[in-house]
Amino acid sequence: MRIGPHAIDVPLILAPMAGVTDKPFRVLCKRMGAGLCVSEMTTSDPRFWSTAKSRHRMDHDGEPAPISVQIAGTVPEVMAQAARYNVDHGAQIIDINMGCPAKKVCNAWAGSALMREPELVARILDAVVKAVDVPVTLKIRTGWAADQRNALTIARIAEQAGIAALAVHGRTRDQQYTGVAEYDTIAQVKAALSIPVFANGDIDSPEKARQVLAHTGCDAVLIGRAAQGRPWIFREVAHYLATGEMLAEPSLSEVRDVLLGHLQHLHAFYGEPSGVRIARKHLGWYAKDRPENTAFRNVVNRAETAEAQRRLTRDYFDALIAGVKPELAVAA
Structure with missing residues (x-):
């Protein structure tokens, strides 16, 4: 599969998720087997490009190619300016968001709200x-x-506007992320187009990825929430699609090392205390369904320094590896 000049060797894409698919997470998922990782949504409004949040979202230094940056907005000329700005700052693919269901986005007629205005869609894309x-x-x-x-x-x-590839989430906007994704509409879209089409929604296992690819005929699938705290899902799906065999779950030692590396990157990328705060949700996802999860989160969320956060995390997983009950001391 190709997106313009870029060959995407693995038909697995990290879906853009606000507050999640930052550079540390994209780099990790690419290393874990994702064929393409899309940035979290960036604003098209130039008044906000100099904020700390935007600067982090537009930082692609050292990121593996191809670099895909998602933009959102409603005014064609402003969206065009934002696309040029992001290309000047490293973007190799520009992704346009017309799928976000968030109220604050749709109230501004951006995201999925644009689907109610096909003529405006055409002008923005053009x-x-x-x-x-x-x-x-x-x-x-x-x-x-x-x-x-x-x-x-x-x-x-x-x-018709020249879009190079299209991703379709199998839900309507009013469903938000509830209910069950349906793939018949995605299959209809794929059958009607000659450009690559990607399926998105509820893809959380190797078996589900293969089923959705077969049902829709799509060129790739997007994986979003299922990758939170489980970035190795990409290598698991890739292996299953290639061989029909399931990979073993990563060992606790590997999970510990992946998580500690992720924390290190978050702390270096955002600095303290932002990196510590942002890491808390990732810690919760990694520890989900593990022993003493609630107690671990209660303690580690009180860590105020990067060193304390890493130490508590290392001690917790070391105890699980040793088969003993973690001793969860109050964070310093």
Whole structure:
């Protein structure tokens, strides 16, 4: 599969997730087998490009290629400017967000709200594609509501505008992330287009990835929430798709080492105390369903320094590896 000049060797893509798919997480997932990792959503409003949050989101130094950056907005000329700015700062693929269901995004008529305005969609896509010399991709939902499924209409507009690849989340906007993703609409979109199409929604295991690829005929799948605290899901799915065999779960020692490396990168990338604060949600995801999980989170969330956070995490997993009950002392 190709997105413009970029060969994507593994049909597995880390889905963009606000507050999750930052550079440390993207680098980790790429190392764990993802074929492509998409950045968390960046604003198209130039007034916010100099904020600390935007600077971190636009930092791609040392990130493995191809670098895909997602932008969001509603004004074609502003979106075009944002695309050019991000390309100048390292983006090799521009992804346009028309799938986010968040109220604050949709209230500004961005994200999935744009699917209610096909003419505006066409103008935005045309402006962005013409503004940059890198591939432009698009992420959408199946529609705004169950009785307003227009993914096929938007998909045809996208292909005509020169969009290089299309990702479709198998839910309408009003579903948010509830219910069950449906893949029939995605299959219809794939059958109608000649560009690569990616399936998104509820893909949380190697078996599910293969089922969705077979059902939809898509070129790749996006994995989002299932990668939180479980970045090795990409190598597990890739191995299963290639061989039909399941990989063994990572050992506790490997989980510990992956997590400590992730923490180190978060602390270095954001500094203290931001890195410590941002790491807390990742710690919760890694420890989910493990012994003494609640007690571990209660203690480690009170850690105020990077050193304390890493020490508590190392001690917790070392105890699990040794087969003894973790001694969870109050963080210093």
